[in-house]
Amino acid sequence: MTGALIVIDMQNDFCPGGALAVAGGDEIVDGINARMADFSAVILAQDWHPAGHSSFASSHPGAQAMDVTDMPYGPQILWPDHCVQGSVGAQFHSKLKTNRVDLILRKGTNPAIDSYSAFFENDHQTPTGLDGYLRTRGMTALTMVGLALDFCVNFSAVDAARLGYTVQVETSLCRGINAAGSMDAALSGMRAAGVTLI
Numbered sequence: 001m002t003g004a005l006i007v008i009d010m011q012n013d014f015c016p017g018g019a020l021a022v023a024g025g026d027e028i029v030d031g032i033n034a035r036m037a038d039f040s041a042v043i044l045a046q047d048w049h050p051a052g053h054s055s056f057a058s059s060h061p062g063a064q065a066m067d068v069t070d071m072p073y074g075p076q077i078l079w080p081d082h083c084v085q086g087s088v089g090a091q092f093h094s095k096l097k098t099n100r101v102d103l104i105l106r107k108g109t110n111p112a113i114d115s116y117s118a119f120f121e122n123d124h125q126t127p128t129g130l131d132g133y134l135r136t137r138g139m140t141a142l143t144m145v146g147l148a149l150d151f152c153v154n155f156s157a158v159d160a161a162r163l164g165y166t167v168q169v170e171t172s173l174c175r176g177i178n179a180a181g182s183m184d185a186a187l188s189g190m191r192a193a194g195v196t197l198i
């Protein structure tokens, strides 16, 4: 048992029937549960937006979901309202096992900045604190699974590799959104950053 399993955003809103459903998102829950015993730490990331978050299309008059807007920190895809703090959609999938979990890391709580990555908000500068947690626990090898492969898993994996972690993404335990070629870009970006895809 070595290293940490980082489970990204296994929440109702990213599963079929949810506000930002990822196709087959619920198919990976059992496999993720089964992997938890293989790691010395298990961390869950949880997308956790205040109502009216700036990444929601509904917060931008005239905008549609999947439009791209310019934010002070760069281009931002506008999403349907999702993972609103305290909502059923923000809860973890009901079959996800949480007893073995060491840390639940909530992200996307700043109304003005989205946060795909579990390490930094989308300005790529504001830390979530996860790096400090992992470093002080002596974790250097990270395995990532969850949703969505081309957004939050991708950004988390690339940031972790840049921070010096050994990172592998188990793609069979991930599912993606694939908006405008985002899947191919994510896979090549992760490889270029030194992430191992298995």
Ligand code: VGL
Binding pocket: 008, 009, 014, 047, 079, 116, 147, 148, 149, 150, 151, 152, 153
């Ligand atoms: C995610 C879009 C918006 C994700 C979160 O978990 O990949 N994608 N918020």
Ligand code: ZN
Binding pocket: 047, 049, 055, 082, 083, 108
């Ligand atoms: Zn979000």
